[in-house]
Amino acid sequence: MSNMLIAQSGGPTAAINASLSGAIQEAIRSGEIGQVYGALNGVEGMLAGTIIDLRAQFSRQEDFTILECTPAMALGSCRFRLPQEEEDPALYQKIDGIFRRYDIGYFFYIGGNDSMDTVDKLSRHFARTGQDIRIIGIPKTIDNDLPGTDHSPGFGSAAKFIATSVLEIIRDCYVYDTDSVTIVEIMGRNAGWLAASAALPRTVGARAPHLIYLPEVVFDPEQFIRDVKEILSLTRNCIVAVSEGVRLSDGTFAAENFQSGVVDAFGHRYLSGVGKYLEALVRDKVGCKVRSIELNVLQRCSSHLLSATDVREARKIGSYAIRFALQGQTGVMMVFERVSNRPYMVRIGCRPVAEIANREQLVPRAWINKQGNDITEEMFDYLLPLIEGEVSHPTQNGMPQHFVLEKSIVG
């Protein structure tokens, strides 16, 4: 009976530990897996041998419940991209050594696009070298940009936080009886799923947000000012949701001039400031009271406001990953297929990770209105089930309880 190794990677989400919880619980339940190991800080920790024993840390069922309500990776994360085997054969030999040393038969990687690239490379390596080591990707991303799956765990909770916060900001906007523009800046470099979820307050009677701009449509600053003026001709408050990643017709980010030029480990530009940019634009071209609000990292770590649907699905897809591995799957990412919206039903399956890695799932153009400043009914139907349901948390001193793993390295 061989052992399993699990790790987490990429940017935090509020629900990523629910997948970890589901996987650990299913591994124990199955009786077909020996040790349940976790690597700290993703593949970096696997390479560094910072591997811990997970099974021993969960003495009570309640520990899993608390873990599921703990935001960001309990195992830590990394931004490490595995090189091709031909570029660094020694690294792959090192990996072989580590897998042999810990007798790993199963490796699960919970992450986004870059992590699925690692799943792809590892599974191809083990297949080519004839080793029966099963490598499975478990999706997570607040951006919801992983292809091949209806949606990804982590997105629903981020969408719920955005929808709720925007609804509360709307209430905040309507208290004064003066003309004003409020701009809410929402995460999403290339995909507008998160910004789209800012529209959800309109399904519960809110009159706003009035305008929504996603990165999938070219952003025209002049059209934006015309849009704002039109709203202000109808109502005193104009509320705008905008994705951090909106681009001008020349392909540059609209906020480019407001940026620091810092790049992350993958060479992505550091993005911030589209809210501040649009705020300055409105002040200059419209002249009324204006403010911008950046929802910032709270979008990805606010596990005090989890979507019950998201957490349940994240746990389930984690546990199914174990079952699929035991049934012989490898080189795949777990996926959701949506069966229906009303009632909401999904089926869990898997797809070859090679079809998924390094690709992005954007919002279909048909789910954005013709003018490019709002979303359509199809998008509402898609989004609503994903934010459904509340999770009540164990608390301590008026704050949520979190589960912190003991990080004693296995010798």
Add this chain to the structure above:
Amino acid sequence: MSNMLIAQSGGPTAAINASLSGAIQEAIRSGEIGQVYGALNGVEGMLAGTIIDLRAQFSRQEDFTILECTPAMALGSCRFRLPQEEEDPALYQKIDGIFRRYDIGYFFYIGGNDSMDTVDKLSRHFARTGQDIRIIGIPKTIDNDLPGTDHSPGFGSAAKFIATSVLEIIRDCYVYDTDSVTIVEIMGRNAGWLAASAALPRTVGARAPHLIYLPEVVFDPEQFIRDVKEILSLTRNCIVAVSEGVRLSDGTFAAENFQSGVVDAFGHRYLSGVGKYLEALVRDKVGCKVRSIELNVLQRCSSHLLSATDVREARKIGSYAIRFALQGQTGVMMVFERVSNRPYMVRIGCRPVAEIANREQLVPRAWINKQGNDITEEMFDYLLPLIEGEVSHPTQNGMPQHFVLEKSIVG
């Protein structure tokens, strides 16, 4: 049996409608008050005659529950400061006319410092002119800067949101294994109560925030950099909470250079950017990865995360205001006196509003550590009871239900 008028003013809080709810319920229950009128947009609406009937809008007890979970003023707000009577006697004659027209015997104003100034002026006017019209202030402010009361409704929920969000940001910070500084900018122009509440995660085992800067202590940028370097010599993550209002030794706001120079209706400088300023400072003087997060208006309107203590007290102080008015009180603000921390007990009383208006309650220097970069045990003891308890909300489509008043003006 004369009628009552109630209004709300100043900046929004998440709990301000709980005081409105408590007052309306008590007015109905008392059987000693005729009509229950609300003025839209505070004193401005009272002067404009935009007055609505409140009693008719609450057919079910559940309506009050939903109102209590609705952020920002259900009646709308204003930033209007009543002039002295000698400056504008005609305005006071107009007020007399409105009070006579609606047969108002009681006026309740839910608000902060500026609103208490209005309570003071109105009550002195009616006393001087020998009219038995009772004017009572009901405190609300997220800043907690009203003197004469142990704390103000609205603060506890804001503190709970800050404590919870900072705890979640801490989890988010610890996922990567690299040196980094995270700066969380918190509201509070002059008083540091809100920034202090960022320390609460340390009471549930979190290792951060490491440094806390309040406006009550002069901010020294060089000492700040030394503080950050010292923390980084001990741990890879340095997490800082800073109040938007920290000032340099010359009395200017630390973030002054980053500000737009816009002033609000009272001539207050528009504040933003201390987080961005400290971020730039760390990038320049320390050189490691750094980011800043502004919690922004979510601090005052996140009623999805109410403190149960705050809501219960806000409701109660609203209902006591009615009782005190019926007993003959006028020219007072309702206050909390803390009886004990463990068990937490408060008594509700009232104080002459003249002692309160236009004054600010700052954090005592003794509740800040000697170095001026952290808070003391007394502050923890003071804060913890105020964020205690969770409120579960009625929801719709995965979002909180809000109560929106029908705004039909009474003829």
